[in-house]
Amino acid sequence: MKSKLVIGNWKMNLTFEEADDLLNALQEGLADYNLQTEVVVCPPYPYLELATDLAEESNFYAGAQNCSQFNNGAYTGEVSAPMLSALGVEFCIVGHSERRKYFNESNEVIAQKVDRLMEQQLIPVVCCGETLEERKADKHFEVVEKQIKETLFHLKKEDFEHVVIAYEPVWAIGTGETATPAQAVEMHKFIRSLVEKKYGTEIAYNTYILYGGSCNAKNAIDLFANEDIDGGLIGGASLKSGDFITIIEAAETTTKEN
């Protein structure tokens, strides 16, 4: 089985001191592992430099939670992909459902953000996922297909190869309600089949498709045990170093077992 990818999305949490403590705890906690799993930590912007500095001498990479669809100019409050790149950031989450919901981000804007990240050789972690209403109405495949096609399928093959996809059912985010491994696998297989149709079998196999939504230290192993689940995008459980490291251990164990 290919190695897994585990990404911590801190969202808008932690003071500067707490962020510093958590990054140091992760550095120390992961130092003795010879990890196959790739680990990414995505703190809020003001803590990114702390993260990129530590990442240089640690077993993890630094990622951002968002970026602007523009490179520079009069866009008050925004942070661009070139700025992230200059800081040493290597990954960036885009299209998270919280950004879609609270900041009205459309698939079109998310596609532009993906392009800005690609121009800087940053890896976009592109989120997709349906709401509870959409799942109840049996529209989840349709919704996810539209999100994937409109945010990613304009990319050339050589660019698409660097993209990470995160399937995050909105009803599972921060709710304590996780998708069952069967529900996650069904959607991951569906997403992989879309990628296969567009970009071919090899790229489909190599594409990382992460699960996110109340993935925690207890349930990670059952989710990661499935070969279609290439790791996790972890919110709440990434704020505690012990829990996050247990999730990384689950990724290691399931990679070795398969």
Ligand code: PGA
């Ligand atoms: P959660 O968040 O793990 O707290 O549910 C996941 C995410 O939104 O990325």
